[in-house]
Amino acid sequence: xxxxxxxxxxxxxxxxxxxxxxxxxxxxxxxxxxxxxxxxxxxxxxxxxxxxxxxxxxxxxxxxxxxxxxxxxxxxxxxxxxxxxxxxxxxxxxxxxxxxxxxxxxxxxxxxxxxxxxxxxxxxxxxxxxxxxxxxxxxxxxxxxxxxxxxxxxxxxxxxxxxxxxxxxxxx
Amino acid sequence: xxxxxxxxxxxxxxxxxxxxxxxxxxxxxxxxxxxxxxxxxxxxxxxxxxxxxxxxxxxxxxxxxxxxxxxxxxxxxxxxxxxxxxxxxxxxxxxxxxxxxxxxxxxxxxxxxxxxxxxxxxxxxxxxxxxxxxxxxxxxxxxxxxxxxxxxxxxxxxxxxxxxxxxxxxxxxxxxxxxxxxxxxxxxxxxxxxxxxxxxxxxxxxxxxxxxxxxxxxxxxxxxxxxxxxxxxxxxxxxxxxxxxxxxxxxxxxxxxxxxxxxxxxxxxxxxxxxxxxxxxxxxxxxxxxxxxxxxxxxxxxxxxxxxxxxxxxxxxxxxxxxxxxxxxxxxxxxxxxxxxxxxxxxxxxxxxxxxxxxxxxxxxxxxxxxxxxxxxxxxxxxxxxxxxxxxxxxxxxxxxxxxxxxxxxxxxxxxxxxx
Numbered sequence: 001x002x003x004x005x006x007x008x009x010x011x012x013x014x015x016x017x018x019x020x021x022x023x024x025x026x027x028x029x030x031x032x033x034x035x036x037x038x039x040x041x042x043x044x045x046x047x048x049x050x051x052x053x054x055x056x057x058x059x060x061x062x063x064x065x066x067x068x069x070x071x072x073x074x075x076x077x078x079x080x081x082x083x084x085x086x087x088x089x090x091x092x093x094x095x096x097x098x099x100x101x102x103x104x105x106x107x108x109x110x111x112x113x114x115x116x117x118x119x120x121x122x123x124x125x126x127x128x129x130x131x132x133x134x135x136x137x138x139x140x141x142x143x144x145x146x147x148x149x150x151x152x153x154x155x156x157x158x159x160x161x162x163x164x165x166x167x168x169x170x171x172x
Numbered sequence: 173x174x175x176x177x178x179x180x181x182x183x184x185x186x187x188x189x190x191x192x193x194x195x196x197x198x199x200x201x202x203x204x205x206x207x208x209x210x211x212x213x214x215x216x217x218x219x220x221x222x223x224x225x226x227x228x229x230x231x232x233x234x235x236x237x238x239x240x241x242x243x244x245x246x247x248x249x250x251x252x253x254x255x256x257x258x259x260x261x262x263x264x265x266x267x268x269x270x271x272x273x274x275x276x277x278x279x280x281x282x283x284x285x286x287x288x289x290x291x292x293x294x295x296x297x298x299x300x301x302x303x304x305x306x307x308x309x310x311x312x313x314x315x316x317x318x319x320x321x322x323x324x325x326x327x328x329x330x331x332x333x334x335x336x337x338x339x340x341x342x343x344x345x346x347x348x349x350x351x352x353x354x355x356x357x358x359x360x361x362x363x364x365x366x367x368x369x370x371x372x373x374x375x376x377x378x379x380x381x382x383x384x385x386x387x388x389x390x391x392x393x394x395x396x397x398x399x400x401x402x403x404x405x406x407x408x409x410x411x412x413x414x415x416x417x418x419x420x421x422x423x424x425x426x427x428x429x430x431x432x433x434x435x436x437x438x439x440x441x442x443x444x445x446x447x448x449x450x451x452x453x454x455x456x457x458x459x460x461x462x463x464x465x466x467x468x469x470x471x472x473x474x475x476x477x478x479x480x481x482x483x484x485x486x487x488x489x490x491x492x493x494x495x496x497x498x499x500x501x502x503x504x505x506x507x508x509x510x511x512x513x514x515x516x517x518x519x520x521x522x523x524x525x526x527x528x529x530x531x532x533x534x535x536x537x538x539x540x541x542x543x544x545x546x547x548x549x550x551x552x553x554x555x556x557x558x559x560x561x562x563x564x565x566x567x568x569x570x571x572x573x574x575x576x577x578x579x580x581x582x583x584x585x586x587x588x589x590x591x592x
Binding site for chain 1: 414528
């Protein structure tokens with residue numbers, strides 16, 4: 001378990017097998033009774049060449065090139081490809097918030113927290129649908145925003161924009 | 173500040189369906205019955221507020237099974253925002269929720285400002301608060317008009333849209349467009365408030381409380397309205413919290429919780445307002461909460477107008493904020509800054525933040541990750557409407573078909589925000 005503080009926010013990083021224990025502890029012992037959001041993020045290509053927004057050099061985009069303007073340093077490396085962040089709120093004076101975070105590689109599963117906070121139901125379905133993260137023990141692990149027969153997970157970094165097939169284009 | 177110690181007893185125990193909290197399954201004794209009819213409500217049904225689809229199992233008139241199906245309006249806002257510079261991504265935020273556009277814009281701008289650690293001038297903060305409250309009234313008016321229309325109160329719709337138009341006129345005056353104003357800028361406002369705005373806003377502040385009296389006069393003690401809203405769509409305080417409900421739905425279930433007071437942002441800690449809370453947990457309670465919130469919002473607008481600070485309306489940070497227009501003709505430096513900010517955009521330091529605000533629909537969150545570049549790495553909105561729809565299966569227990577319309581209406585969902 002690791003705890004970071006940044007921008008006045010606390011992030012608790014736990015290993016996936018201990019996620020449910022950590023969630024129960026935070027809910028029952030620390031009073032974080034409200035799950036506000038579950039946000040999955042794909043860090044594929046994080047800090048690599050060609051990352052969006054870096055200014056190129058005449059030889060192309062290269063972060064390690066001293067002539068590259070702007071950045072003084074590379075972003076800090078992430079432990080795994082995906083993060084799943086649970087944003088918790090304690091409904092009491094001071095409204096304390098905490099971010100419970102788990103890190104997984106592609107194909108690894110995360111334990112479902114629907115049993116801890118029922119509101120996780122749709123949030124986890126959305127993370128599965130758009131990021132392709134599977135939640136063990138979720139009672140209804142299906143796509144929620146995309147069609148049931150959709151291929152791929154649109155919010156992944158390797159899913160191209162404009163990646164959807166064009167219907168009735170004459171090429172079908 | 174804290175949650176009311178005495179939780180109202182709307183019903184005993186919990187009504188959240190198990191194992192799937194958002195799906196109401198048909199009771200076992202009815203499953204083999206031939207009397208259960210499964211029908212589709214939506215996605216094209218006028219009273220589903222857009223493209224919500226409800227797969228409903230009916231036993232006679234009674235709703236015995238229910239599953240909400242969403243995604244018909246998924247437009248990939250979050251994916252699109254990753255492709256745009258921070259500056260351009262602001263434009264997407266208001267379009268997510270077309271009724272509370274300024275609140276959505278606000279929460280994204282606040283998140284970027286938190287990453288940048290930029291200080292916003294007082295005038296911009298107060299003006300943001302004023303517009304966010306006007307926007308709250310606007311959103312509640314559209315809700316009231318349409319929700320009442322669904323229950324047969326047609327005249328309400330015209331009255332609500334009369335006042336709504338006045339608010340849109342104010343937005344037009346201040347930002348040039350009636351909806352999706354994109355008036356909030358990282359660091360402050362896009363422009364100073366035009367001189368004529370204060371007189372018009374003062375007129376509105378005078379008219380609005382009387383208009384709310386009118387609405388209440390139309391339905392508050394109307395027999396049909398009471399019959400169709402009281403005791404219907406019950407949701408207890410504990411169930412509401414477990415299901416992540418927020419905003420008027422939560423306060424209609426007796427939980428005294430409002431982020432404007434519990435976790436003050438902008439200048440909400442410097443203005444006086446009440447947080448209406450009702451204990452009944454039914455459709456009527458949610459209606460009452462929204463009516464009183466409109467009155468409270470008018471009070472905040474009035475205070476913000478009276479106490480609006482002078483001075484700059486945008487931060488003086490040339491790395492982030494566009495230089496004043498007139499400088500471009502005389503200063504090479506300003507021209508370079510302008511060019512750099514518009515073409516490649518400003519950079520936001522590496523980090524992740526989660527910012528929340530009290531939108532008309534409840535807790536609106538924005539999770540933003542930056543890799544230090546000029547585009548967001550990840551943007552995720554916590555949409556209160558999305559969460560509100562999770563409660564449909566709990567609220568619909570023992571409801572009749574006609575109640576279903578009232579219940580979905582009372583949750584005040586905007587499908588653009590649900591599907592993003």
